[in-house]
Amino acid sequence: MDKIGRFGDLGGQYVPETVMNAVTELQEAYDRYKNDPQFLAELHELYRNYAFRPSLLYYAEKMTRDLGGPKIYIKREDLNHTGSHKINNALGQVLLAKHMGKKRIIAETGAGQHGVATATICAYFDMECEVYMGREDMERQALNVYRMELLGAKVTGVDSGTATLKDAINEAMRDWATNIETTFYCIGSVMGPHPYPTMVRDFQKIIGEEAKAQILEAEGRLPDCVVACVGGGSNAMGIFYDFIGDKSVRLVGAEAAGRGIETGEHAATVSKGSLGIFHGMKSLFLQNDEGQIAPVFSISAGLDYPGIGPEHAHLHETGRADYVAVTDEEAVQAFEYLSKTEGIIPAIESAHAVAAARRIAPTMGKDQIMIINLSGRGDKDVQQIARYRGVDINA
């Protein structure tokens, strides 16, 4: 990183003056705590005793045999408390908020996964929690709304714009700027103004650190390929980061092609996006000719974001990571495949990574090694996949 909060020319702090005070306060606090031994000791203790880390690195023997290519390992973030990698980041940010003396946490959520993770940690720390959620998403994800309320959070519906994730982020930013004294804004991915992309990556990089130690223990060498799904990009940055300096390791991000990248109904930001400034950062976004943010579509609510974190855009720009687009149909097939082959039902987001792995594995040698990051478990998606397949599960 050349300048503060920049990845090449990307990232930065493009926020209105009213938000700048909050951003500066957070940046100073993060600079102070990020290398503080006591803060890091507390964080790692919570990783262990609350999130149940380290997560398993599982050798997928049947998948390996079936695809006939590299030895395939799966990093089991689905086994974390609350069922995904989101808990790593929520733990880090709420712990930081506590050290900053903040009493109130706000968050945005799309599908509800980040909202649930944040509400969970707030329950644990006895903090006030308010989650902004697009009205449209609240209807689609009613169960997660109730889950957050059960955990003691207040869920506030957002009606502006398309009443989805990007509008929830706008509303949370407004709240943050107004209530800066008491309030900490816990962002759910490696996006937003600096320090968020760096800070969220730092709280997620434990995934790659563990995976590297685990593969060295199991195989005595580094993997040849690491695959992860990309929405905003936090689980992918988490597993990629510790491997970036290892040039022999190919890094592959799988983004959501929805109904196909030629249909206009997708969330394939790297394939189809262009440079822009939105939500406080310079990065790649799906936008129209006037620069307005375009509507996005994916079967996976967690990948349904019209942008990508600036560090990913930079990894793409420099060619250090490759990004491939996976359609809904391919993701659903991978969802079914992993369930039947390994007895692991993946989150539909994670199934995008499995689909990319199925495409890449046959091009690799038997003496090679691949790691797939399984960002979350699929219980939450079973009903939707049944509907997609036309199965009436209420019959």
Ligand SMILES: *Cc1c(COP(=O)(O)O)cnc(C)c1O
């Ligand atoms: C939220 C979510 C994602 C997408 O977010 P990233 O920031 O790109 O990781 C992927 N998988 C699961 C299970 C999620 O809940």
